[in-house]
Amino acid sequence: MKRLTTLFAIASICICASAQQNVGFRQGAVISPEVNEDHTVTFRVNAPNATEVTVFGDWAADKGIIRLEKNSKGIWENTTTVLPSEMYTYRVIIDGIAGIDPSNPFTRRDVGNIFSIFYVPDGPADYYLVQDVPHGNVTQTWYESKGLETERRLSVYTPPCYEKGKKRYPVLYLLHGSGGDENAWLELGHTARIMDNLIAEGKIEPMIVVMPNGNSGKQAAPGETYENLSYRPAMTNQLKGYKDGRYEENFDEIVNFIDSRYRTIAKKNKRAIAGLSMGGFHTMFISANHPALFDYIGLFSAGLNMSTVNFDIPAYSNMTGKLSDLDKAGYELYWIACGTDDFLYQNNLDFMKTLDDMDFEYTYHESDRGHIWANWRQYLLLFTPMLFK
Amino acid sequence: MKRLTTLFAIASICICASAQQNVGFRQGAVISPEVNEDHTVTFRVNAPNATEVTVFGDWAADKGIIRLEKNSKGIWENTTTVLPSEMYTYRVIIDGIAGIDPSNPFTRRDVGNIFSIFYVPDGPADYYLVQDVPHGNVTQTWYESKGLETERRLSVYTPPCYEKGKKRYPVLYLLHGSGGDENAWLELGHTARIMDNLIAEGKIEPMIVVMPNGNSGKQAAPGETYENLSYRPAMTNQLKGYKDGRYEENFDEIVNFIDSRYRTIAKKNKRAIAGLSMGGFHTMFISANHPALFDYIGLFSAGLNMSTVNFDIPAYSNMTGKLSDLDKAGYELYWIACGTDDFLYQNNLDFMKTLDDMDFEYTYHESDRGHIWANWRQYLLLFTPMLFK
Numbered sequence: 001m002k003r004l005t006t007l008f009a010i011a012s013i014c015i016c017a018s019a020q021q022n023v024g025f026r027q028g029a030v031i032s033p034e035v036n037e038d039h040t041v042t043f044r045v046n047a048p049n050a051t052e053v054t055v056f057g058d059w060a061a062d063k064g065i066i067r068l069e070k071n072s073k074g075i076w077e078n079t080t081t082v083l084p085s086e087m088y089t090y091r092v093i094i095d096g097i098a099g100i101d102p103s104n105p106f107t108r109r110d111v112g113n114i115f116s117i118f119y120v121p122d123g124p125a126d127y128y129l130v131q132d133v134p135h136g137n138v139t140q141t142w143y144e145s146k147g148l149e150t151e152r153r154l155s156v157y158t159p160p161c162y163e164k165g166k167k168r169y170p171v172l173y174l175l176h177g178s179g180g181d182e183n184a185w186l187e188l189g190h191t192a193r194i195m196d197n198l199i200a201e202g203k204i205e206p207m208i209v210v211m212p213n214g215n216s217g218k219q220a221a222p223g224e225t226y227e228n229l230s231y232r233p234a235m236t237n238q239l240k241g242y243k244d245g246r247y248e249e250n251f252d253e254i255v256n257f258i259d260s261r262y263r264t265i266a267k268k269n270k271r272a273i274a275g276l277s278m279g280g281f282h283t284m285f286i287s288a289n290h291p292a293l294f295d296y297i298g299l300f301s302a303g304l305n306m307s308t309v310n311f312d313i314p315a316y317s318n319m320t321g322k323l324s325d326l327d328k329a330g331y332e333l334y335w336i337a338c339g340t341d342d343f344l345y346q347n348n349l350d351f352m353k354t355l356d357d358m359d360f361e362y363t364y365h366e367s368d369r370g371h372i373w374a375n376w377r378q379y380l381l382l383f384t385p386m387l388f389k
Numbered sequence: 390m391k392r393l394t395t396l397f398a399i400a401s402i403c404i405c406a407s408a409q410q411n412v413g414f415r416q417g418a419v420i421s422p423e424v425n426e427d428h429t430v431t432f433r434v435n436a437p438n439a440t441e442v443t444v445f446g447d448w449a450a451d452k453g454i455i456r457l458e459k460n461s462k463g464i465w466e467n468t469t470t471v472l473p474s475e476m477y478t479y480r481v482i483i484d485g486i487a488g489i490d491p492s493n494p495f496t497r498r499d500v501g502n503i504f505s506i507f508y509v510p511d512g513p514a515d516y517y518l519v520q521d522v523p524h525g526n527v528t529q530t531w532y533e534s535k536g537l538e539t540e541r542r543l544s545v546y547t548p549p550c551y552e553k554g555k556k557r558y559p560v561l562y563l564l565h566g567s568g569g570d571e572n573a574w575l576e577l578g579h580t581a582r583i584m585d586n587l588i589a590e591g592k593i594e595p596m597i598v599v600m601p602n603g604n605s606g607k608q609a610a611p612g613e614t615y616e617n618l619s620y621r622p623a624m625t626n627q628l629k630g631y632k633d634g635r636y637e638e639n640f641d642e643i644v645n646f647i648d649s650r651y652r653t654i655a656k657k658n659k660r661a662i663a664g665l666s667m668g669g670f671h672t673m674f675i676s677a678n679h680p681a682l683f684d685y686i687g688l689f690s691a692g693l694n695m696s697t698v699n700f701d702i703p704a705y706s707n708m709t710g711k712l713s714d715l716d717k718a719g720y721e722l723y724w725i726a727c728g729t730d731d732f733l734y735q736n737n738l739d740f741m742k743t744l745d746d747m748d749f750e751y752t753y754h755e756s757d758r759g760h761i762w763a764n765w766r767q768y769l770l771l772f773t774p775m776l777f778k
Contacts, residue, residue, distance in 0.1 A: 048485075049485055050484070050486070094483070095438055095483075096436070096438055097439070097483055097488075097491060098491065099486075099491060100488060100489060102486060102487065102488060105498060105501045105503065105621060106611075106612055106618050107498070112494045113494070114494065114496055129615075129617045130617055131615055132615040134531075134540070135540065137528055137530045138528065138529045139527065139528040140526065140528075142524045151523070163650065220519075222494065222495075226518075226519050226520055228508065228518045228519055229506075229507065229508065261552065
């Protein structure tokens with residue numbers, strides 16, 4: 001019976017994908033995931049021959065683990081408890097093999113894994129969803145980096161009004177974490193939709209958002225460099241150039257490129273920079289090394305573990321001296337956010353102690369949970385309404 | 390033992406994805422796929438408890454089916470015969486469940502399925518790969534469609550030189566097939582890379598490429614409309630607006646939008662249109678309904694099955710009369726391409742018979758294989774060097 005089922009599956013996939021690619025595509029009868037009205041979520045997997053099917057996701061309840069049970073039709077099924085509004089990623093583990101949900105066509109890559117996704121509405125996720133509002137543009141472009149001696153890719157969001165006039169706009173530079181790239185804040189961070197929706201509600205100034213690639217040894221995201229698929233996604237500390245300071249030192253060339261390409265307001269009080277994890281580390285050092293550039297600075301779960309930093313590197317040398325220069329140069333907002341479960345929580349507390357000792361002003365936002373995209377998206381929702389006022 | 394393995398797998402994924410999302414990410418020891426120097430491809434799947442592991446891909450040899458065999462380490466493995474240079478999509482079927490290759494982080498969505506991908510170099514695929522050449526920009530933007538009474542999304546490629554001067558450029562409008570959207574020619578068609586690489590070799594004129602959404606009842610790709618994930622990918626004939634003629638009738642508003650937004654050469658002899666499958670059907674009717682717009686017309690495996698067309702719809706009425714008007718208005722190239730295994734092969738022969746009866750000039754390119762992206766990418770490589778000469 002098993003053998004038969006397998007052969008049947010292969011035969012029916014054949015029809016789809018071979019001589020007549022995709023023409024035979026039909027949606028499966030199984031619907032998964034189903035986000036229920038009460039904000040529970042039901043998963044269903046058609047795996048009649050499996051002995052164990054588990055869903056593993058990034059929600060907090062039950063540590064994100066839910067074991068499915070086989071019903072009389074051979075469909076494995078179970079329903080979560082009520083989940084808070086968010087965008088969630090998950091994988092399905094069938095007899096020990098982790099993969100995407102076979103019935104869900106929507107996925108995201110996070111570092112080296114492909115996850116299935118869903119949204120629980122009526123809260124923060126409403127800002128991550130496409131709403132019936134005007135939409136900005138998203139462009140993938142390349143700039144010539146003299147400092148890093150190569151062309152490098154970056155993503156740019158321009159607000160809906162950008163194309164409708166000649167007005168100039170403030171700019172937010174938004175930096176990804178280790179293992180991320182110029183697509184991360186768009187794909188996982190939902191930045192373009194967050195901007196569209198906050199602008200439509202009048203909660204933020206229309207702004208340009210620039211998402212560069214922070215892996216100084218790489219030109220672009222995995223699959224988008226001339227190394228093609230041989231550059232497999234990896235945490236940044238596995239890549240050449242990790243914490244060599246060259247990205248931070250040369251960040252002004254990105255600002256100059258954006259100021260020359262786009263209708264920006266090229267002034268410190270119309271420039272912000274923020275980053276998550278490694279991008280928070282970058283943000284701290286970029287703003288400290290370039291005290292004339294940014295009036296708004298955001299550190300989201302920043303990677304402030306200083307034990308891995310080589311302070312002989314120019315970008316990292318004299319940290320408190322540079323922070324002191326930034327203090328003298330002045331800024332409008334220095335915003336630090338971290339979750340209490342974050343493995344970098346203590347590093348952030350230590351950094352704030354350093355700032356306290358210097359009488360360096362900052363605002364601290366503490367959330368629950370840890371080092372997760374849900375926090376970074378929610379920090380972006382909190383941070384951007386404070387900009388350019 | 391199985392139970393233990395599963396629990397261990399869950400535990401290690403836990404570390405990655407929960408409190409410290411992805412921080413624990415490590416690349417697996419299994420490398421799959423491995424494109425060997427002799428252009429065979431080895432697949433490996435770590436599934437010690439599985440009873441059957443099969444790879445199903447879109448190459449011709451062995452109908453794309455390769456059964457893996459378990460080695461002494463519990464790794465399922467096998468190697469294809471030599472494959473011609475192309476980009477290939479595949480899925481792994483483990484005990485009857487089709488999914489992506491667990492060791493391959495690179496995927497593409499085609500209609501409703503997620504496929505793993507790889508490239509076999511030293512031929513057409515060299516044009517689909519990122520090379521160390523100047524890169525153009527890719528923008529996702531929205532235009533206001535009066536005819537379809539909504540904002541609609543489209544993708545635009547501008548050549549590398551576009552940003553470096555004030556020159557104006559010719560435009561190719563490139564249309565997707567049923568089940569596709571404004572991302573299909575970029576993601577599966579590799580259009581931006583093909584353009585970058587052909588421009589770098591001096592084989593084509595630098596041009597703007599516009600990839601609209603051809604599903605007249607939808608604003609954008611699945612996941613990119615205000616329906617969000619409730620609009621699951623589907624073949625276009627399952628969607629509202631299929632073959633209602635409104636897209637074809639209103640195509641001039643896309644041309645006008647592009648001419649107003651970009652530095653185009655807004656002349657017939659600097660405009661081309663081409664499409665695959667349903668997009669070939671669209672191309673035929675758009676060019677016939679708008680004889681003053683395009684001098685270069687390409688039908689790739691065009692969906693010319695006229696038995697499903699309602700000829701009472703204005704865009705589809707008087708087809709031969711409109712083709713005759715196009716003939717009188719003049720054009721430089723009417724290029725038809727189809728594979729001998731294509732289920733639309735006879736429809737294309739029938740259509741050419743109609744053209745022959747009218748003394749309507751065209752060029753026919755016949756390839757092997759069927760209704761597959763490999764053919765459409767290769768048609769694009771053949772078609773674009775003939776444009777704007």
